[in-house]
Amino acid sequence: MAITAAMVKELRETTGAGMMDAKKALTETDGDMQAAQDWLRTKGLAKAAKKSGRVAAEGLVAVAVRNGKGVAVEVNSETDFVGKNEEFQSMVRKIAE
Structure with missing residues (x-):
């Protein structure tokens, strides 16, 4: 199956993956969006x-430090x-506060 730019864009928006990773995932799974996810x-776990x-x-x-406690x-x-x-x-500042 031909992988289109729209498919790569959709997978990127869904997963937050990089462009090349999304394209490779779609290529490896023959364009199956769920399998690519x-x-x-x-791959992320690995x-x-x-x-x-x-x-x-x-x-x-x-x-x-606030009120004598730090x-x-x-x-x-x-x-x-x-x-x-x-x-x-x-x-880090917010965590300390």
Whole structure:
């Protein structure tokens, strides 16, 4: 079956997968949208299993003190680039607060 750009777009919107992954999933499943979703899910689980052994040694520490009580929060990431990201920094601040 011929895989169209519309099919790839639909699968991407449904699953949030990248364009090449969506195209490959549709190719592998002969254009069956449900089977392609299952294929992507299986591939995602395999990727997650490979990443599970990696060390998250970068990240941020945030401290918040209110009314004489304090909390320190450490949020780790795999790369230092994440720690420099404003969204990540904001998330860590919110968690500490």
